[in-house]
Amino acid sequence: MKKYRFYFIILFLPSLLIGCVETNILDRVGLVTLVGYDVGKEERMATTSAVREVNPEFQSNVEVVTTENSTSKGNRVKTNRKLSKKVVVGQMRVVLFGEELAKDDIHRYIDAHLENPTVSNSLYMAVAEGEVAPLLEYEYQNIDDIGQHIFRLLEQNIEQENMISSTLHEVGRDLYSEGEDIFMPIIKREEELVELSGIAIFKNGKMVSSLRPEDTFYVKLIGGNYKSGTFETILTKEEIPDDLMKNKPDEIPIAFDALTSEKELKLINKNTPEFDLNITIKTRLTEIYPDVNIGDPKTVKKLEEAISKNLSREISRVIAYCQSVESDIFAFGDKYRSSVRNSKLTKEKWHELYKNMKVNVKVDLTILRSGVFE
Amino acid sequence: MNNTIQLSPKDMINAYLLFFVVHSTQIGVGVHGFQRIVYQDAKHDAWISVLLAGLATHIVAFCMIKTLEVYGSNDLYGIQQDVYGKWIGNFLNSIYILYCFVAFFSVLRNYIEVIQAWIFPGISTWFLSITLLLIIIYAFTGGLRVMVGISFFSVILAIWVIPMLVFPLKFSTMDSLFPILEVNIISLLKGAHSMTFTIIGFEILNIIYPFIKDKKKTSKYTHLALLSTTFIYLSIMLVSIMYYTEGKLLKTVWATLTLFSFISFPFMERFEFVAVCFWMLIILPNLCLYLWAAYRGMIRLVKVSSTKFVWIFSTLAFFGTLMVQTRPQINTMNTYLGKAAFYIVFVYPVLLYLITMLKKKFTSQKEQNNEKI
Numbered sequence: 001m002k003k004y005r006f007y008f009i010i011l012f013l014p015s016l017l018i019g020c021v022e023t024n025i026l027d028r029v030g031l032v033t034l035v036g037y038d039v040g041k042e043e044r045m046a047t048t049s050a051v052r053e054v055n056p057e058f059q060s061n062v063e064v065v066t067t068e069n070s071t072s073k074g075n076r077v078k079t080n081r082k083l084s085k086k087v088v089v090g091q092m093r094v095v096l097f098g099e100e101l102a103k104d105d106i107h108r109y110i111d112a113h114l115e116n117p118t119v120s121n122s123l124y125m126a127v128a129e130g131e132v133a134p135l136l137e138y139e140y141q142n143i144d145d146i147g148q149h150i151f152r153l154l155e156q157n158i159e160q161e162n163m164i165s166s167t168l169h170e171v172g173r174d175l176y177s178e179g180e181d182i183f184m185p186i187i188k189r190e191e192e193l194v195e196l197s198g199i200a201i202f203k204n205g206k207m208v209s210s211l212r213p214e215d216t217f218y219v220k221l222i223g224g225n226y227k228s229g230t231f232e233t234i235l236t237k238e239e240i241p242d243d244l245m246k247n248k249p250d251e252i253p254i255a256f257d258a259l260t261s262e263k264e265l266k267l268i269n270k271n272t273p274e275f276d277l278n279i280t281i282k283t284r285l286t287e288i289y290p291d292v293n294i295g296d297p298k299t300v301k302k303l304e305e306a307i308s309k310n311l312s313r314e315i316s317r318v319i320a321y322c323q324s325v326e327s328d329i330f331a332f333g334d335k336y337r338s339s340v341r342n343s344k345l346t347k348e349k350w351h352e353l354y355k356n357m358k359v360n361v362k363v364d365l366t367i368l369r370s371g372v373f374e
Numbered sequence: 375m376n377n378t379i380q381l382s383p384k385d386m387i388n389a390y391l392l393f394f395v396v397h398s399t400q401i402g403v404g405v406h407g408f409q410r411i412v413y414q415d416a417k418h419d420a421w422i423s424v425l426l427a428g429l430a431t432h433i434v435a436f437c438m439i440k441t442l443e444v445y446g447s448n449d450l451y452g453i454q455q456d457v458y459g460k461w462i463g464n465f466l467n468s469i470y471i472l473y474c475f476v477a478f479f480s481v482l483r484n485y486i487e488v489i490q491a492w493i494f495p496g497i498s499t500w501f502l503s504i505t506l507l508l509i510i511i512y513a514f515t516g517g518l519r520v521m522v523g524i525s526f527f528s529v530i531l532a533i534w535v536i537p538m539l540v541f542p543l544k545f546s547t548m549d550s551l552f553p554i555l556e557v558n559i560i561s562l563l564k565g566a567h568s569m570t571f572t573i574i575g576f577e578i579l580n581i582i583y584p585f586i587k588d589k590k591k592t593s594k595y596t597h598l599a600l601l602s603t604t605f606i607y608l609s610i611m612l613v614s615i616m617y618y619t620e621g622k623l624l625k626t627v628w629a630t631l632t633l634f635s636f637i638s639f640p641f642m643e644r645f646e647f648v649a650v651c652f653w654m655l656i657i658l659p660n661l662c663l664y665l666w667a668a669y670r671g672m673i674r675l676v677k678v679s680s681t682k683f684v685w686i687f688s689t690l691a692f693f694g695t696l697m698v699q700t701r702p703q704i705n706t707m708n709t710y711l712g713k714a715a716f717y718i719v720f721v722y723p724v725l726l727y728l729i730t731m732l733k734k735k736f737t738s739q740k741e742q743n744n745e746k747i
Contacts, residue, residue: 012504022496090644114625117492120644121635169545169636176621331549334619338552 026054030063030085033147035072036132037109038098043068047075048133050147053085062145064136072112090118093151095168096187098131102200102207107175110205114172121169124154127200127207129188141192150194154185161229163196163216175205178345179333183219186210201327204347209325211318218318221279221311222330226261232287239310241302254307255287265332267339274358275332279315281363285370294370308363315361326351332359378448379584387522387582389591396576396599398525398659401606403484404572406653408607409614409629416565417557417620418550421611423565427573428604430566434720435576435600437727439593442583444730450580451674457729467671473718474668475687477574479694480711481660482506485653486695487704488628492650503695506654506661507688513662514669514684518585521666525659532656535649536606539613541637546616570720571712572607575660576600577719581667 030051040046048066055061067078080087095113097106113119128135136146143149157163166184174180182205186198199211199219211219217231232255240248264278285294293299322329333350337343387395409420416423445453450470455463486502513520579596586592614629626632637645669683698704 012508022494117635120638121632122638167636173545173617173619173622176625177619178621180619331547334547334549338549341553341556 024086024088024090027056028085029054029088030083031091032087032089033091033145034094034096034136034150035089035092036096036098036128036136037072037101037106038131038133039101039104040068044070045072045075046133047072047079048136049079049087050136050145051079051083051085051087052091052145052147053083062147064146066133066137072109088118089116090120092119093123094147094154095123095125096128096132096135096150097125097184098128098133099207100131102127102202105205106202106207107205110168110172110175113168119168121167121172123168124151124158124185125166125168125171126150126154126185126187129186129197135187135189135194138189140194143192143194146194150187153187153194153196157185157196161220161226163213164199164219164223174331177331177334178347179328179335179337179350180331181327181329183327183329199329201322201325201329203325203327203351208327209321211321215318218311218315219329221261221281222263222277222315222319224263226259226281228257229259229261230257231255231259231283233307233310233314235306235310239306241306243302249290252292253287253289254285256283257286259283265335267336268360269358270336270340272356272358273332273336273353275335275360277315277359277361279311279361279363281311281365282368283365285367294367300367304365304367308365311363311365312361315363316359319359319361323355323357326355328354332357378446378452380447381585383587385518386585386587387519389586389588389595391522391526392579392582392586392592392595393599393602394526394529395522395578395582395659395663396596397603398528398656399575399578399663400573400599400603402575402657402660403481403488403653405607405610406484406488406630407626407628408569408572409611409618410624410626411568411571412565412611413615413620413623414565415557415561415568417561418552418615419555419557419562420565420615421551421608422555423562424569424607424611425604426562426566427569428600428607430720431573431576431600431604432597434723435579435596436593438577438579438723439583439596441723441727441730442580442592443589444734447584447589449582449584449670451671453726453730455674457726457733464675467674470718471668471671471675473714474664474671475690476707476711477715478661478664478668478687479691480707481657481664482691483695483698483704484708485657487701488631488650488653491627492631493647499695499699500692503692507692509658510661510665511684511688513658514665515681518582518666521659521662524662528655528659532652535652536609538634538637538645538649539609542613542617542633545636546613548616550616550619551612567716568712569607570716571708573603574715574719576603577723578663578667580723581670582663 030053032049033052034050036048038046038048046066046068048064051063051065053061053063063083065079065082067075069075069078076087097109140146154163158165163185164183171182171184174182182202184200185196186200188195188197196213198213199216200207201209201211217229220226220229232253235252235254237248237250240252242248259281261279261281266276268274268276292303319330328350333345333354336350337345412420412423441453442448451467454466457463458466482503486499489502490497513524576596583592610630614623614633617633618626618629623629631646631649634646634649635644639645642648665684665687668687669680672678672683698707
């Protein structure tokens, strides 16, 4: 055997040459940081991508390229034809959908991204008001890299708990869940800035309606746990307790921060179905106008009750609205499936039940403290 | 019983190393995507199926050790020759060798498929296959103690992967696990049966037994290894069920890797790429020990030097990887291997145990009778 060893080494040497895989050198690739999908004018699908080209000598520049084709991979080929650098998607952070496309069906787009192993599961998905192309192609005065900018915008707001989170994983998970519908932030251009302007809510992968950005707070309250949120609400005249203060104003705006919440959801009647939703909130009062005597425990108690009532009403309103468009973004269906044995839940079946679902909302708010100045 | 294996102490291994050997041969390529296969039958109670499969390994391992203890210092090949005689015994031995080959091949091909699907779609199969085979040949020529050493390091160096399961918990909900025991017992057993491909590997015990120094401690370390394997599979399964929803889990081919794809560190954007590459260390003991097991059987059948054997074996495996190219082919292979392994690894040892016990009783009676005369 020993004398053959030399020949074996010779035999395997060529494998070292052929084994080289395709290289991706930073100077020679264009990093797609954002992709937007629209309904095409000529072909089925129009994509607009923000491609960052890293340049060692100069400042790196961002190209926004729009192409039309029938698949997303075909569009990548077409984008390549317009650029001097190879387009790679490993750094993709955001996927945007045009409103018209979102209303049609985004199922296949989510599948296409889940299938591709180079695409990270943690990229954000959002809907653009109107079309994506004009949003990206507009020459903003102070925004150099529109892809990175939108990513930071989403990331920052989601981490601060001002916006619902819609990563590819979450969207894919909810899309294939029997008892849940997907939802995403809505983005639009506001003069020289990009703004989060609401939440798009879906039914079976089709956008059916949207919620105001202010409603994010309620959606998040119903959906899960707050760790440190900020929020403001307005108490109306009926909600203000009579003996809270002498001259009762028409409304009291209140703001909180460092808000932590816990929710408890229970199915109490599986035929209707009927849920008990108890939300416990602990928070810090930061702003209230006109002045209320926070030092007095009785006043605080009354105030807490008033705010709880206000929140319950708002939460019920948001749920009722989503019920009217048959979009269960709160995962009530999941709870139903996990509480009812052999429910054999399907999306159609749940949407039928969901329309007539009843939710008894109860909010228990505790004001832990106010700021450093009473 | 004239075919027992006599070894000098320097060829033997300490009993505690058996923990690493059994544990590392069990965990291999199956762990990448066993979730959806089990989930198909057992739904969200899949974790109970994992527990059942784990329990089954304990029972089977108990039978294996009892059988081996009867013979003192012998392996499965010797036992089969003794129990069934030369012809049937050797026939069964060659089936077992074939099984080792297919298992070896399956691990190799599956791992190459994962690399091609996740990281390098352009890289050719033969290149990866040769690279891996050369490493395995290198390890094999080092002898059993080297391979056991690889098992040891494979387990120790891979421990850090387990805490990574905490990250996906951020997106998990306990609701996915309820209602517990919604599916019937048949589906649970079917799910446990689907675990076969993932949980096999501990049958190496049959072959390595004569090489253990302190044989009394065998069962202790084997069961410990089986327990920790079950624990790892159980935790991966629980996290997967909570992280995915039913529809998404059934569509995810390698759920464990997709689970990792969410993890990113400031210095490392995509964790699963590292995990895929790192997995080579985890499958290495699998490959080496299956190869070694086949070799131990082969020398009972024909006279062959270890170098010659390893080259023939690797060449066959190499051409095999060229034949099996597409995902459906690989899946079919896995299914058949799983089915065969169920009988070879789970059913047969229990049967062999009963036969050995009967034979033992029979021969001891005979001996008593002989003594009387």
